[in-house]
Amino acid sequence: MATIRPFRGLRFTSDDLASRVAPPYDVISPAMREELGARSEHNVVHLTLPVQNADDRSKFVKYARSASTLQHWVDSGVMQPEATPAFYRYVQTFCTPYGESFTRTALIALIKVEPYENGVVLPHEQTFPKHKEDRLRILEATRSHLECIFGLFEDPGQQIFRVIDGAASTSTHKVTTDDGIVHSLEVITDPATLENLVKLVADRKIWIADGHHRYETALAFRGVSGERDTEIPEDYMMMALSSMEDPGLVLLPTHRMLKRAPEGKIEDLLQSPYWQIEHAANSDLWNLLCEANTAGQRAFGVALPGGSGLILRVTDLDGLANSIESDASAALKRLDVTILHEVIFAKNLGLTGHDFFDYTRDPQEAIDAVLNGSPASFLMNPPTVEDMREIALGGEKMPQKSTYYFPKIESGLVLWRLGDF
Secondary structure (H helix, E strand, C coil), X not given: CCCEECECCEEECCCCHHHCCECCHHHCCHHHHHHHHHHCCCCCHHHHCCCCCCCCCCCCHXXXXXXXXXXXXXXXXXXXXXXXXXXXXXXXXXXXXXXXXXXXXXXXXXXXXXXXXXXXXXXXXXXXXHHHHHHHHHHHHHCEECCCEEEEECCHHHHHHHHXXXXXXXXXXXXXXXXXXXXXXXXXXXXXXXXXHHHHHCCCCEEEEECHHHHHHHHHHHHCCCCCCCXXXXXXXXXXXXECCCCCCEEECCEXXXXXXXXXXXXHHCCCCCEEXXXXXXXXXXXXXXXXXXXXXXXXXXXXXXXXXXXEEECCHHHHHHCCCCCCCHHHHCCHHHHHHHHHHHHHCCCCCCCCEEEECCHHHHHHHHHHCCCCEEEECCCCHHHHHHHHHCCCCECCCCCEEECCCCECCCEEEHHHC
């Protein structure tokens, strides 16, 4: 099953981590990139999101710039590799956007990249090809994994979670980011502990929770090297691994905001034998959805211009799922995000593809969007970890942006150069 190994992580030598860390590349806006880069010439965005200058001779110069910057940081002592191979306990203490407090623990390790068909590392979401080319250019130029992706393992009885949580560490490095999340990186080097963790994970499958593009990039990068008799650095990448039984594992929904209106009045188009329509103030939609979720009910919120929206309460989930004409499993058809795209968008509103809406994780942003020109925003509850597990085991993938594990894995706490293998 999964093969992990300790590694000599590359870390900043300064304790001023607040000016050096950043969110992962794919959630950073151009304005945020500029602000983070201005905090310090040593902020990790100078590596993960190198700037395209006006006088660059080609679009590939920025990737070489990322590589030379990383080398300069190492040569000048801004970063240095761990003296001995280590695992890293990564603890995030945070509040959700709804005010609930949690702590999530992960083990940062190298994991052997495996083709999905091997059934060891399992995807659960579809990906966008254009994102993978950019990440491949970065990986080829730097020969380093600059960011961690996030994976989950089954852990009945929290056996592995307890070992990770209780492992002795040699040093601790903390930073509180702008969003109030406390990130703690603890270095684990005890040989017996390292060996035990390798053995414990060796009989587990790994579900990719976040980072499908980067995992598939690592697979493509490995493929160039061809068959080898021994392990090579290209066999591995960094991954933060958490237990599915971790009490701090939080999934948030991703809402959709329409960029164009369908033909006809939205409320009339949404009439259906599979749900009941209730009117509600836009400001009440999210609370009503949360209450429905707690009660085990399936429901969608529709924010509309004028301050009054709709709640769609599903009354016939089986009939709704069966109305989706595809070869997908019943589990995939019953997902909220599948119903939203295949039935509400495609069948009721006549909208298909991915260019007619924007995403947001903030329900208030979705509600506010209708005040700023959106014809409607659709709010929904998140899938469960069990949904993700079942669908991935069946060899299927959810639509893009189906899951959002909160919080993201912060970049810049630890990197890995293939040359330190």
